[in-house]
Amino acid sequence: MRKTILTAVAALLSMAATAQITETPEGEMLKNMEWQSQGMYPDYVAQQMYQFVEQGAIAHVVVSGNKMYIKDPITKYKVGAWIEGEISDDGTQVVFHTPQAYTESNGTLFYLTRLVQVGNKLGLGESTDLVFSYEDGKLTQTDGGYLVITNLEGQSAGYLDYNISISPVQEETVTPPADAEMLSYRMDYEGQGGQHSQTVNVAFSGSDVYIANPAGIADSWIKGTLDGDKIVCPNTQFLGADESLGYFVYFKAAEGTIEMVEYPGFGTFPVSTINLTSDEAVTFTYNADDRSFSTEQLFLVNPAKDKVGESFYDYGKSSFTTFTEVAAVPANPAVTSYYDIIEGFGFGIFMIDMPNQDTEGNYINQENMYYNLYLDDTPVANPEGQTDIPYTYTYGDFFQVSGTSHTFKYVNPINEKIGVQTFYKVGDQVNSSDLVWYYIHSEPDAIAAVKDGQAVVRTEYFDGAGRLVSPDTKGLLIRRTTYADGTQQTTKVMK
Numbered sequence: 319m320r321k322t323i324l325t326a327v328a329a330l331l332s333m334a335a336t337a338q339i340t341e342t343p344e345g346e347m348l349k350n351m352e353w354q355s356q357g358m359y360p361d362y363v364a365q366q367m368y369q370f371v372e373q374g375a376i377a378h379v380v381v382s383g384n385k386m387y388i389k390d391p392i393t394k395y396k397v398g399a400w401i402e403g404e405i406s407d408d409g410t411q412v413v414f415h416t417p418q419a420y421t422e423s424n425g426t427l428f429y430l431t432r433l434v435q436v437g438n439k440l441g442l443g444e445s446t447d448l449v450f451s452y453e454d455g456k457l458t459q460t461d462g463g464y465l466v467i468t469n470l471e472g473q474s475a476g477y478l479d480y481n482i483s484i485s486p487v488q489e490e491t492v493t494p495p496a497d498a499e500m501l502s503y504r505m506d507y508e509g510q511g512g513q514h515s516q517t518v519n520v521a522f523s524g525s526d527v528y529i530a531n532p533a534g535i536a537d538s539w540i541k542g543t544l545d546g547d548k549i550v551c552p553n554t555q556f557l558g559a560d561e562s563l564g565y566f567v568y569f570k571a572a573e574g575t576i577e578m579v580e581y582p583g584f585g586t587f588p589v590s591t592i593n594l595t596s597d598e599a600v601t602f603t604y605n606a607d608d609r610s611f612s613t614e615q616l617f618l619v620n621p622a623k624d625k626v627g628e629s630f631y632d633y634g635k636s637s638f639t640t641f642t643e644v645a646a647v648p649a650n651p652a653v654t655s656y657y658d659i660i661e662g663f664g665f666g667i668f669m670i671d672m673p674n675q676d677t678e679g680n681y682i683n684q685e686n687m688y689y690n691l692y693l694d695d696t697p698v699a700n701p702e703g704q705t706d707i708p709y710t711y712t713y714g715d716f717f718q719v720s721g722t723s724h725t726f727k728y729v730n731p732i733n734e735k736i737g738v739q740t741f742y743k744v745g746d747q748v749n750s751s752d753l754v755w756y757y758i759h760s761e762p763d764a765i766a767a768v769k770d771g772q773a774v775v776r777t778e779y780f781d782g783a784g785r786l787v788s789p790d791t792k793g794l795l796i797r798r799t800t801y802a803d804g805t806q807q808t809t810k811v812m813k
Contacts, residue, residue, distance in 0.1 A: 338419045339400040342389075345382025348455070350487040350559065352566060353377035359394035360476030367476060370394070374566050374622050376559050377484045379457075381405070386412050388484070391430065391465055395477040396564075397421040401430055405452065412457060414448040420467060428475060432463045440464060440474060456485040487566060489556035492541045494521035494528040501609070502643070504681055505532060507636035514721040515674060517641060517683040529638075531557050533567070533619040533631045534710065540569045542602070549602040549611050553595075557619060562712060563629050565621030571597040572616045572632070585655070592618070592626055602638075612637035643683050645744040646676035651689070652807065653736055653756035659729070666732075668756075670724045672709065672740050682742050684709040684722075690753075692737030693728070706741070732758055 353375040358367050370393065378389035386403045390396035399421060403414035417429035434443035449461040459482040467475040494500070498521040505518045521528040521539075527549050531538035538558045542551035555569040574592030581587060602611040616634045621627035651672040659666040674684040687709035691698040697705045701713055711717055718725040739753040777799050799807045 338421065339387065339402065340398055343380045343382055343385075343387045343400060343402075345380045345385070345387070348379040348381060348486070350566075351377040351379050351484050352487050353393075353482075353484055355393055355479040355482040357393050357479040358476070359478075372479075374627075376561065376564055376566065379484060388414075391479060391482070392420070392467060392477050393479050395421070395467060395475075403448075403450075410452055412450045412452050414450075416446045416448055416465070417468065426469060428467050428469055431466055431468045431472070432461065433466050433468075433474070433478075434463045440466060440478075442472075450482075450484075456483065458483045487556075491537070491556060491558045492528065492539050493537060494526075494539060495523050498523035498526075498528065502641050503638040504641040505633075505636060505638050507532075508634035509632050510720060512721060515681050517643075517685055518638070520638065527551075531619060532633060533557075533560060535560050535567070544604065547604050547606070549604050551600045551602070551617075553597055553599055554623060560619070560621065563621050563627075565627065565629075567619050567621050568623050569600075570618045570620040570623075571595045571600050572618045572620075572626070574616060574632075592616070592630075592632060594618075594620075594624075594626060608640065610637065610639045641681075641683070643686070643744055645747045645749060646678075646680065646682050646742060647749040648682060648687065648740045648742045648751045649673040649675050649677050649679075650751045650754050651738045651740050652754060653738070654723070656736070656756065656758055658758075659731060665727050665729050667725060667727050668736060670726070670736075670738050671722055672724055672738070673722055674709075676742075686743050687740060688743070689738060689740045691726075692735075693730075693732050694734050695737075709740070734758065 353372065355372045356370070357372065358369050360367055372393045375393065380387040380400075384405045384407075386405055387400045388403070389400050390398065391401055397420065399419075401414055401416075401418045401420070403412045405412050414432075417431040419427055420430045421428050432443075432446045432448045433440040436442075443463060445461070447461065448459070448463065448465055450457040451460050459480070464478045464480045465482070466478040469475065500519055500521050503518055503520050504515060506513070506515050508514075516532065518532050519530040521530075522544070525544045527542045527544050528539040529542065529551070531540065535558055540551055540555055540557070542549045551569065553569070553571045557567045557569055559565075560567045571594070572592050573595050577589050577591075578586050579589045597615070600613060600615045600617045602613045604611040612635075614635055616632065617636075618626070618633070619631040621630060651670050653668060654671050655667075655669040657666050657668065672687075672689060674682055674687065676682050688706045689709065690705060691707060698707075699705050700707050700711060700717060704711075707717075710719055712719055715727045735758060736756045737753055738756075740751045742749050777797065
């Protein structure tokens with residue numbers, strides 16, 4: 319029986335469309351559509367399957383005539399591809415004929431196929447159609463099957479979704495009125511990674527106060543009421559779609575701690591323990607003289623209404639002070655960690671601290687900062703082709719930002735050095751830091767590495783026990799760099 323099923327699947331897949339749909343189809347993009355499903359995904363290292371329930375995710379749906387397209391319908395394996403369905407003549411049903419080409423890996427094309435339970439395994443049913451009812455803008459899966467990633471032989475790759483529904487979000491965001499007084503503020507807060515600063519807009523309209531979403535979603539605001547020396551922001555406000563997280567997010571009151579935990583051999587990292595609270599509001603103390611305000615309460619921009627999401631933005635002990643931007647020279651960045659490509663994983667990482675301060679220690683607006691990155695002497699471009707990379711730019715695991723710390727993942731060997739230079743633009747004036755070089759083996763005698771204008775005079779390597787070792791020693795080492803002014807920089811390197 320199993321052989322018959324697999325043969326039938328393979329025959330069906332051989333007739334499937336082999337062209338992936340990777341470009342956004344033409345048509346109407348339905349707004350604020352929420353994805354919910356159940357599913358499973360594999361952990362190949364642990365050789366286990368895990369179940370999940372997905373809620374609050376952003377669904378991308380395009381309608382073009384009698385065609386409907388859904389992007390990334392496998393929750394735990396998103397590749398930027400679309401599947402195509404047909405809307406019935408009466409508009410009450412949408413059918414996606416499967417299999418459909420979904421992704422390619424190492425020269426093998428994988429498909430999305432609707433399978434059903436056959437005994438204790440998944441296999442073909444009487445139909446491979448994925449079927450949804452379509453009423454009042456809501457899609458609800460009705461076929462009772464599983465949408466599964468399979469190869470040409472019909473074998474499951476382990477990723478699947480079922481009980482899928484896609485529905486319009488009924489909640490709406492708020493927006494300041496056009497005649498509101500708009501001011502620029504510096505926001506200081508405690509969050510993951512330590513103390514952070516950034517610039518946010520705050521609008522005042524009578525007793526209404528609007529704080530721009532500090533997570534950076536355009537046209538997303540937290541609304542409060544100015545009452546004497548207090549600004550009261552009600553709990554659980556809808557803030558719209560955060561495409562970087564892939565979820566709809568909410569302003570949520572929370573409580574918890576952030577502790578720095580040392581992991582031997584890897585360093586010290588922040589660990590958060592955070593829970594939502596039943597507080598009715600987050601209340602800020604307001605100073606009418608300088609228009610500053612602050613709170614001791616923790617709040618989140620959270621990808622769920624009723625629980626702490628897997629990924630969230632946390633803001634503790636936040637304070638807001640009015641900010642006027644002026645031209646300034648950014649302080650020098652510094653490579654703080656470097657790990658060579660790890661055998662068996664195929665990638666390495668390095669981290670760079672890019673201060674959002676000028677050379678005098680004053681705060682500067684990172685929204686108007688960008689940087690140039692060099693691997694050896696080759697400029698790095700982000701996936702959008704920019705070599706002037708915006709300070710807050712993120713892209714998957716390859717470009718990550720937490721406060722002033724930037725983490726980069728790389729797959730091609732770095733032979734000698736990493737270079738970085740930051741820029742700050744105010745109006746037409748652009749000022750830059752020094753171009754700072756980090757030598758991944760040892761600083762060459764003939765070329766002085768530069769940090770804050772100081773030449774390197776000595777580079778030493780130590781093992782985990784603190785013993786001085788040769789630069790050629792393999793494994794995780796501590797590198798101590800001494801500069802001409804006597805200052806030292808310590809980083810971990812993997813050789």
